[in-house]
Amino acid sequence: MDFVKDLFVLLHLVGMAAIVGGWIAVARAPKVIPPILWGARAQVLTGLILVGLLEATDETVNNAKIGVKLVVALAVAACAEIGNARQKRDEANPMLVNAAGGLALLNTAIAVLW
Numbered sequence: 001m002d003f004v005k006d007l008f009v010l011l012h013l014v015g016m017a018a019i020v021g022g023w024i025a026v027a028r029a030p031k032v033i034p035p036i037l038w039g040a041r042a043q044v045l046t047g048l049i050l051v052g053l054l055e056a057t058d059e060t061v062n063n064a065k066i067g068v069k070l071v072v073a074l075a076v077a078a079c080a081e082i083g084n085a086r087q088k089r090d091e092a093n094p095m096l097v098n099a100a101g102g103l104a105l106l107n108t109a110i111a112v113l114w
């Protein structure tokens, strides 16, 4: 079970890197690129799976921290999805891309510092 949990932590870190790295890569001309969109989707999924794995192995879960992270992650995903949909209609919105990247960075800080 430890290996499975570690595997999902790895996927969770790759998802974080995809969003933050993707955001940095497009910093000069912000737009939603696939790593940002798929990274945002992956974070919600891998995060929830991690909570399930921690509960299943009776490890303590900080519910307040997880609750805040879930709300922030849903906001990241919403910004990425709406930004992507608007881009398809030629209505690029750099603010949504910066919000997705900035909030993902905030969630990384919450994960490490809380």
Ligand code: HEM
Pocket: 009, 012, 013, 016, 040, 043, 044, 046, 047, 048, 050, 051, 054, 066, 069, 070, 072, 073, 074, 076, 103, 104, 105, 107, 108, 111, 112
């Ligand atoms: C943009 C969204 C997210 C980012 C950037 C993010 C980032 C991170 C990072 C960097 C870690 C590793 C921290 C460490 O090992 O010290 C982590 C761990 C964790 N995250 Fe997230 N996270 C996000 C969303 C979520 C969501 C939505 C959930 C659950 C609802 C979640 C649940 C967890 C859990 C349970 C761990 C701890 C795993 C362990 O015990 O080692 N995360 N997150």
